[in-house]
Amino acid sequence: MFVGLDMGTSVAKAVAYAEDGTALRAESTSLSLGGRGEHVEQDVEEVVRAATDVLAAVTGGRTPALVALTGQGDGLWLVDTGGRPVRPALSWMDGRAGDLVGRWMADGTADHLYRRTGNVLFPGSPGPLLAWLDRNEPASLDAATTAACCKDVLHLRLTGERGTDLSDASVPFLDPRTRAYSPDALTALGLGHRAELLPPIATTLPYGEARGRTPGLPDGTPVTSGPYDLPACAIGAGVTEPGDGLLIVGTTLACQVVVERVAFDDEPVGFHLATARPDRHLRALPAMTGTVALDWVLGITGSSHDQVSALLGDTPRGARGVAALPYLSPSGERAPFVDPTARAEFTGLDLRASRADLVRAMCEAIAFAARHCLEAAGLTGELAVCGGGTRSLGWLRLFADVLGRPLRVARGPETGARGAVLAGIASRGPAFGRGVDVAAWTAPEVVVDPDPAGVEFYDRAYIDYLFRVASARERWQGPADTR
Template identity: 30%
Template sequence: MTNKYLAPLILAVDVGTTSIKAGVVSTDGRIGALRQHPTPYRLAQPPAFEVDMDALAAATLQVLQECSADEDAASIVAVAVTAQGDGAWPLDRMQRPAGPALIWRDGRSNEVLRRWRSEGRLAAVAQMTGTYPTSAHQTTQMAWLKAHLPERLAHVRYLGFAEDWIGCVLTGRVGVSIANFEHTYGHAHPPHHDFAHSAAQVLQLLDLEWMQPLLLEPTSPLQPRGTLLPDVAHRIGVKAGLPVYVGPFDVLAAALGAGAVLPTQASSIWGTAAIHQRWVTSFAPSEIGYLVSHPQQPGRWLRFVATGAGMVNLDYWRRLLYPEVETGVRWTALESALEQLPPGADGLIYLPYLSAADERSEEAPGVLGAGFLGVQERHRRTHYLRAVYEGLAIQAARIFRRLNPMDVPLREVCVAGGGAQSDLLTQLLAHAAGLRTVRPRCTEASLLGAAGVAFTALGYATDLNALMQTLNPPQTLCTPNAAATARYRAQATVIDGLLRALTEAQQARSENADDELA
């Protein structure tokens, strides 16, 4: 078979929350043979989200096989793995699944999180990790399992993340990549001596010392996890012994893959969740969101805010409001109709907290829930859907205003993920944030980022940032309109007040309930 892309090639896979994607990435940033399978779930009944790890591995190998079958396998020089972050992925002593994995969307640990917050533990952990624990974190989920399903922990010997499980399937070696580990268990920099030391302190703060033997020493994604096992290589149709690079996890990989590598650039990754992020040069443990290290540059961190205000909202309301529209088609015609409505959706405001346990950008206790405000009889379904689009864009803008004071002012936002294919959402983000938005040539940013790390590790590039700028150049630019920006900023101020009022009401209701019980 003739290779259609510039050799050498990286066979890259992104094990996401909604789907598993794989493709072959060339040195000029083209992705060939892109294939996709739904992510298989054992249980998906909110707030519970569990994955059968063997089923996930089988689906991943299948999509890798489909990719390699469509390309010249001899040109593939490595396999690169990225995957969804957080969650609890347990293995036994035989390196087999010790039960189902709890993914980041599993919100059953909310009760643990509320208790830790009231006890002041979250802020103490953030001093070590730069990240406040969430219900998505491995620590909160393991504490919940210990309290409610202790039998699941009986055979756990190793604890990793989604990318580590796939890396183990491909190489037969257990391990954990730095980025997921450090925002959970601490960074190895002064005043901490090493990862084990920082992890021990975090676990002590959370009364989870029993977890220490389950943790592995993290490694850089620039180091190969191992080589491709012969039987796995035969199954997916590539050479045995190829190096396998595991990590960074999808959020960090997407920031790189979107080409947002400069201090003035932010990135928005519109997937099942919506991730808004920028690079910083200060540790700043009290800031909103997660903090993970740059794979190659010491003293450079990615500060990202993970939210539930992503494609879950659009998919839900599209199905509900427009059931007659075929699933999976391009929404160009519908978005054109929405564009005809003026900013503000004729007074409708949408709070995008549809999956409340997934929302990690608001410092409000409890479950908010999504909702429309300002509903009038004159509103039609176009108004409702327009309000949903605006709600997502305004939520992103509120986050970027929190991130903007850091280091240097932001000038632009690079967009990627499924939502980046929407012209309307991309333009609304520019208006709401008051920043130009850039859609790069390829929106499969996680695949590109993982492949870029592998190319750099193999010596095809020396500077990862410079490589990513060339792999995914800008294609479309949207600029903000001053009047629209002012309108959306005013709406964001209203939302800020609404959330404060909702939080106060929720706290008062909780206190009243406690008084009644007493």
Template identity: 30%
Template sequence: MKQVFAGIDLGTSSVKVDIVDAQGRLLAEHSAGYSTSSPEIGWAEQNPEEWWQAVWTSLCSCVTHLRTVEDSFDLRGIGVTGQMHSSVLLGADGNPLGPAIVWMDARARELMPEIEDTLQRTKLHSVLKNTPAPGLTLGPLVWMRRHRPEMLDSAAQLLIAKDYIRYRLTGELATDITDASGTLMLDMNKREWCSELCETFDLPPQILPEIKLPSEVAGVLHSELSAELGLAEAPVVAIGCSDQAAAAIGAGVLKPGLMQLMLGTGAQVMTPLSSGEVMPPRSLNMFCLHALWCLQGSIQNAGSALNWVRSTFRADWDEVMQAATERPAGPLFLPYLTGERAPIMDEQASGAFLGVRYGAGREHMLFAVIEGVVHGICDAVEEIDRVVQLPTQTRGAGQEPPLQAGGGEIRCGGGGAGQDAYVQLLADYLGRPLSVLDRSGSTALGAAMLGAVAAGVYSDLGSAGAEMGLKVGKVLEPNVKQASKAADRRSEFRFRRDHNLETERKLRGRAASCNEDMLTSGPPPDASATTT
């Protein structure tokens, strides 16, 4: 009987469920979406029940399909992964007290200066290893303490998105080390919840879940759910991990010296480190995965910018990729259509075409945008390399640096990795070969691999990865004939980027100052008034 494993990936807008065999071959897949509501400007909420219905519909669909292609199978294990930072509070009855607050929610933005100042003053930033941001779990909790204290006081448990799904599957209340890292509440040196932080912000420590390893057994699938799936025996369910950690597991990026580049709506760059001695700058973040520390840069504008230029210029993918192949010389493009995280960390930055001259045509604008996206990704890769290679005060004389990056293998996945012209442009501008994975879907696969380890089919993630993990399908080498031109374009982009961002920030500061003057100066005098 064929042993199979399910991986559940709870994304920002939809869930994807894959069922694979013990060699990682895809046997069934299904996706289902759910909505995001915004009851106030800047808020982003989702209904946990919609999550669950989408997950269960997809899992049932996969099992039903599997019965049409396999004579018999044994669903041995299930793994879960999902969007980081998004959280839901449960009451004493185990039900959500309200909607989940999603990672893109900005209601805590006004609290960020205060939170950051507090973390600096108390020196807690040195153990949290990440910079405060509105969407990180701490922000909404502090906001709730200020604005919805009764809800926070009645909470019995805090769960991250994928933890809620596992709770519905098994009843297990817990989280894992990767999602705990993304809350801005974990002491990453001790790998435990930071009690001093809870005291500082008056947060109830008892709602924080127990922290476990991703491949630990959470329990078995509820008997009634197993019966609904028509399974003779309930599969085990792994604790699971965050989406970025699951992608790394599926892609085999689990040792220092490797780098993962995922090309999707945004882009993610991540490299594992053997030591947590690095203190990430504002533009990067860090999470723990087993014995590793993973340094990550998030780029907001990748596939989203390409979709924008396609829509604006009514171009299809072939036209964009043809421009990426032909590379007509022309204007540069700053791709910051929704602000940007790594490496500029400026949510108010805006996109711009720079250096447009008479004669610039459609093909020049298409190329400028995909080139701008590539520049943004290169910036993040170079920032990670810069941070990893910094000397540290804690390293002893003659001790070998425990951190490795810069020149190591980059494994490239995600939907964008299927476009050779896009990846080749990246390889040329980075000046480094890119190892393209043989298929997309490393995140759900990574979750399924956790299920296989939890089921005891494999002893650890290394052995599971050797059999189930994605393989490198091809390697795109940088074109030496393009090296000089690529270097020149990178240099010009950096210069124009820095100058434009500086100008934008000055203008924003001037506008804020003018608005403040108008508020403090009072209303203009009444011209009709007379004096005697």
């Protein structure tokens, strides 16, 4: 039995898998977010308790051959030598460093960093958050010994081992040429004196053995950490060849394409996440929009998730002229462009607009955002899809029409947990998982084909969407200075 543990933003999920990839049992529990305004934080101890609870529930008294961790990336989790928090974790959704990012974009620092690392800056990534704390809350950094990401804090608590993997190390400090932290990147953000806070990077994955009488996890159980949820989902969906991509329709709209080189000289956009192979990177464009934007519209219209397919059927393509931009995050947008001032909008409204029109307009806008990201990432091959948004067949068909290609729905449950297990097995050597058939573990559950009429309609509508995005970006910058 192999166990994958995926510590998401709002849910902790654990799945026990048989050797053939069949899910034996899945457990989950909700997680809360705190803070106020632009400050979005999480209680580290609540996250640790949730992890141990779902582990105990899913193992059911059996000893797993491996526990493989994955989880939300970015943010900033400050802990001491024992993995105890020195303050609440700063979420990847946190916007307090928005002004810093805007300043770095204006003075060329962000562009310089991209040319060094292949990654853009956004307010919720570790670099800007570290820099904000260094300026505004240095005592927290002084008290910490490690500035980590979620899964690595959990690994430290379970095993006592301090470290991170190449995927979480990538943003924003990894030099992909050396596969080590870039001193130049740290200096550019004024953080050279905080370098010791960064955990060591494991050449494969951080590995340790459970200790400390964790409920449901006997001492000595092998535990691996990583990759984080985006690349873990790619592995779980079988996305490994150059040109192939993965769309995660989750809280965020995470778009990834496998590439063979880092596009240092291209327009700065998105991230290049290092993998176990030096000649393979995931070009990731994780938008800040996703199901969170649909949730908001469902809330204001008094609708529920199980009504989405029916609502999509109650209004035609184009939502009778109602259109939306899906940028509802308080910290703006990070892909396929970075703009902390990005905001959502509806256009084409009049008294005849129905709740179905509003829901369809937002579903279409989110799908357009996915196409925008995947085109920027260089998608040329097959496309897999996973995430909570795929539960709506009507929305999945809409995605296929907007994207103009078949969608390979990844095998469930929990593609990220599945990918973490496969990555953990691979990191331990071929003998460890000799009975595991990777192709069977990653075969799609179903393939959703596009409707040619829908593809033709949305090809035209997508041009209008791009025009509305460009117009909105001019408005977000405010009126021109005419003095």
